[in-house]
Amino acid sequence: MMMTSLWLLLAAVAGGLGAEELIALIARGEPGALRSLYDAVGGRAMSIALRLLGSAADAEEVVQDTFVEIWRRASEYRAERGAPAAWVAAMTRSRAIDRLRERGRADQALRAIALEPPRNPDPPPSESAARREERARIGAALAALPPEQRRTLELAYFEGLTQSEIARATGEALGTVKTRIRLGMEKLADSLVEALG
Amino acid sequence: MTCAEFKELAGALALDALDADERAAARAHLSEPRHEGCPEAFARATAAARLLSGALPDVQPPDRVWRGIAARISARASRRRWAVASGWIAAAAAAVLAAILAGRNAGLHSEIDAMRARSATVETRAASSEELARQCAAQLEGARRTSGLARDAIALLEQRGSRVVAFAPQGGFGAAALAVVGSDGRRAILLSSALAPTAARDYQLWIIPPGKGAAPVPAGLVIAAGGIALGDFQPGVLARGAAALAVSAEPKGGSPTGAPTQVVLVAALGV
Incomplete structure (x- = not known):
């Protein structure tokens, strides 16, 4: 070689x-x-x-x-x-x-109701350039979503809530939550899968 | 559920955000024979969902997490057919362990048992390789006696937190190798059965520093002792950091150009 x-x-x-x-x-x-x-x-x-x-x-x-x-x-x-x-x-x-x-989901739903995502930890000093770039691209793709779609996806992915639980926690109609997840996931797939998948 | 209904839910299914009944219905739909793009829609949503994990900064787990993993897999590893799994090269590492077991006092096993959590990595190797260790013990015992480097490899293996990394053959090279890496990453010793120098050829060690485009740094030559080839990656070079270790085939005496002539083995460190 x-x-x-x-x-x-x-x-x-x-x-x-x-x-x-x-x-x-x-x-x-x-x-x-x-x-x-x-x-x-x-x-x-x-x-x-x-x-x-x-x-x-x-x-x-x-x-x-x-x-x-x-x-x-x-x-x-x-x-x-x-x-x-x-x-x-x-x-x-x-x-x-x-x-x-x-x-049980009670404590989780309570956390979600606050609607304020926990602050992310600082990246480790040893984070590689490739990892930093990956994180930035995913963060940018999320940031490009309308805020309500982004927050709904975050509640599902990072808080582990189902659509029904999100609807109860946020007071939104279940249909609205479903639409936000569907649209948000389609946009994320469009922007991320070809680039990083 | 129709295909159109499924595709409405594909994103939520990929996020595991459906209630139990909806999830069951969606899974059942996926198992049906005919679809209008449902598997593709789900695969695409799953790929997007999996990428979301990369949005969070990494959080380094405390050392006790790995110690717990090592302790748990050691029990499983002892039940595996190590010979089938790893072949001769694993036997080289096994034999080093045999030398550890032979060279230390008879109470080593009970000591390891007593300090399972602390020495889980070493125990994992011991548990998974006992059979071949016995087969190769005599061979490596000779190496242990005659080679200071073999003794260093043994000491490194005994070191708390040390690990073994596997080299991947490159360009169709027909052999593999292992390296024992110290807990602080500042010492690495290669073990192989297939890299013995010949009259015309040496095998040279290289350290690939972190950073894109960083040039490989020469780090010594492979030597043979007691039928086992050993290589000591120069600690002074290793201390400056390494993304990977490599071995190249070279004319006698090492690379004439200062760069690898033919890389035959590579091991990534903390990819």
């Missing part, structure tokens, strides 16, 4: 593409690969779990459960369904929502 290929490889490393190879190694039973994947995307998993659950202890348990599940189910990963980081985040979110539903 000559230098040109090495630069391509560097680009792959910077873009997180190496994580797919890590998942293949995890499926073969290599614990070091799981550690490397955890180093790469554990921060994202923790972030989404913490945002949904609002409790560091619960979030830590969910992240643990998620990576143990990845260890068990790595062979089920399919690259065509999305990047590894998004796959891990989706698994984390699903587990966090399960926990929310076990816990």
Whole structure:
């Protein structure tokens, strides 16, 4: 392999593409690969779990459960369904929502009623340029939505509320909530999927 | 549910924002044989929903989270067929572990059991590789005695928080390798069965610094000891930071140009 290929490889490393190879190694039973994947995307998993659950202890348990599940189910990963980081985040979110539903929704609905999203934590100093750019693009796509669509999507994704729960929490008609989610998701897909998916 | 009705709900289904009955109906619709673009609409919405996780800044979990994961997978790993999974290269790491187990006092296992959470990473490797460790112990024991670097690799493996990263073969290269990386990332030692230098060829280590376009930095040559090839990535270079480690095939003595001639193995560090 000559230098040109090495630069391509560097680009792959910077873009997180190496994580797919890590998942293949995890499926073969290599614990070091799981550690490397955890180093790469554990921060994202923790972030989404913490945002949904609002409790560091619960979030830590969910992240643990998620990576143990990845260890068990790595062979089920399919690259065509999305990047590894998004796959891990989706698994984390699903587990966090399960926990929310076990816990009961009263406290969650109360939080949502405030309609003020929690302040995001500061990005870590070690955040890569690629990660910073990804975050900026997704943030810009969300910011481009009409405020009511954006907030409805945030309540669904980051607070784990169903459409009915959003309607109850906000006092909006259920039909209105459904329309906002449908339109918001279509716009997000238009602006993000081709660019980042 | 009609296809039109499903497509109205596809976004909410992807967000897991449907009530239970609606979710069940939507899932049932997806399993029907004929559609007017429903799977495509759902796949697109799912892709958009998954990307939303990237909107939040990462939050680094505390160390105890990984220790808990390592402790839990160690029990599962011991039930796996390690030989099928990892092949000879894993055996090299296993053999290093065997050397640890042989070289330390007989109470190491009970010590590990007692301090499972603290030493979970080391225990994971031990639990998952015992069988091949026995097969290769004699071979590596020789390496341990004759090579200071093998001893360093053993010490690094024993170090709390150390980890093993796998190298990916490049350009059709027919072998793999592992590296033991210290807990602070300032020491990394390569282990391989397939990189022994020949009369005409050396294998050279490279450290790829963070940052787009950063040039690979030469970091020493691979040596062979006791049938195992070992490589010590120069700590002074590693201390300046590394996005990846690489190995290249070179003419005897190393790269004549200061750049890798043919990269054969690469391992990303904290992608």
